[in-house]
Amino acid sequence: MNRYKSVIAYDGSSFSGYQIQPNGRTVQGELEAALQKLHKGANVKVAASGRTDAGVHAIGQVIHFDSPLEIPEDKWPTALNGLLPNDISLQKTEKVHPDFHARFSAVGKEYRYKIYTSSYRSPFKHMYECHYPYALDLDAIKAAIPSLLGTHDYTSFCSAKTEVEDKVRTIHSIELIQKHDELEFIFKGNGFLYNMVRILMGTLLEVGTGKKSASDMGWILSQKNRIHAGKTAPAEGLYLWKVYYSSSNEEEEVI
Amino acid sequence: MNRYKSVIAYDGSSFSGYQIQPNGRTVQGELEAALQKLHKGANVKVAASGRTDAGVHAIGQVIHFDSPLEIPEDKWPTALNGLLPNDISLQKTEKVHPDFHARFSAVGKEYRYKIYTSSYRSPFKHMYECHYPYALDLDAIKAAIPSLLGTHDYTSFCSAKTEVEDKVRTIHSIELIQKHDELEFIFKGNGFLYNMVRILMGTLLEVGTGKKSASDMGWILSQKNRIHAGKTAPAEGLYLWKVYYSSSNEEEEVI
Structure with a gap:
């Protein structure tokens, strides 16, 4: 299993916020749906540096997720952006130590x-x-x-x-x-x-x-x-x- | 009757273009609906310098319309912007000679x-x-x-x-x-x-x-x-x- 850290940007206008919820379109929901497609139906949980509210934007939100896929770092944006809606964009991905946590490692x-x-x-x-x-x-x-x-x-x-x-x-x-x-x-x-x-x-x-x-x-x-x-x-x-x-x-x- | 010339800006993303049409949201349709409200239900026809297609934006589109209202030039934006949707904004209005035409007078x-x-x-x-x-x-x-x-x-x-x-x-x-x-x-x-x-x-x-x-x-x-x-x-x-x-x-x- 690899831990990947990604920088994502999103236009918050059409989201009910970052965090997944039963009703409403969320950034986390779209990210996990795209990762699930890439992983042939397997669930992939995404952790972010923190939530953002409805209407709030992100230029450099950071997430991490674990994946068995051995995709080279520079190929992740191309692989995921095609599966993501136009108002979210993955900008950069790097493989990190399994101890890295998008939220708890942030300083x-x-x-x-x-x-x-x-x-x-x-x-x-x-x-x-x-x-x-x-x-x-x-x-x-x-x-x-x-x-x-x-x-x-x-x-x-x-x-x-x-x-x-x-x-x-x-x-x-x-x-x-x-x-x-x-x-x-x-x-x-x-x-x-x-x-x-x-x-x-x-x-x-x-x-x-x-x-x-x-x-x-x-x-x-x-x-x-x-x-x-x-x-x-x-x-x-x-x-x-x-x-x-x-x-x-x-x-x-x-x- | 007064002829007014206005400069308008719009985000074309959610419009089926400038020109009014039977189906689809148009800039002209929204402008005429706002003017109709301001004129207590009377139709006010808007003429523009030209059409723009669906998705095309405008920073300085120019329109003219005729109105019996004697609203001072600098009050028009406030009067109309409150009746217009957020993706259209009237920036400036001036009273012009009745011969002025947004399309035919353009050089x-x-x-x-x-x-x-x-x-x-x-x-x-x-x-x-x-x-x-x-x-x-x-x-x-x-x-x-x-x-x-x-x-x-x-x-x-x-x-x-x-x-x-x-x-x-x-x-x-x-x-x-x-x-x-x-x-x-x-x-x-x-x-x-x-x-x-x-x-x-x-x-x-x-x-x-x-x-x-x-x-x-x-x-x-x-x-x-x-x-x-x-x-x-x-x-x-x-x-x-x-x-x-x-x-x-x-x-x-x-x-």
């Missing part, structure tokens, strides 16, 4: 959140970026970022629906890139709680419109209560961009 | 054709760019362009399904922009025949793979026969980018 993650601020909705962006046609004070947003970094209990920035108990995480950086009428926020950390990036993003947008101030961030963190942070930003702007493993096999951006 | 058009050459399909580009993961000799393509420019009878580059009789058109320029693994071809001319940009593009791609040579272009034109040109390139890469009117009211790129 960090990068998410990106895309916003466009043009006055009118774009027919090409409405599923891929959050439309936010309101004046934003970017300096206020930048001033709010430092107090959100570091190691904290991020309960205030986590959906109450989570089942995770330990809510301490480390955010290494939040970077803002501005191009014309588009904003891209890059979040890097050792891990993120359920809805954490979208709640951080929604809170930063409220700082940008003056509803909250940069100096509120420390207090919100200290309250350990979701009701003090901003609204959860919409799913369509969010991308799981990259999953980091030990330095020797860091994922490249592949799309 | 030129710009189309763009987008290609991505990465080895594997992208889940984010498959509806918006043509996937062409084959080696292309861009120098050969550039060498083929000059003989396609100027004023010619473009019968060889026009779908046999056309009903237009005069197939003489002028192509001002064909420009190639390369960014990483993406190619963008910019076609500017006084007008384009049915499928003309896609057939020009398909022919240039065959030059890029060596199936045709740059020196074949003049001969293909001279034959005035569609069978000598290359295959029609897929719809998803094509964008109606801009429509030019007399110099005083040239359209801006608005998206």
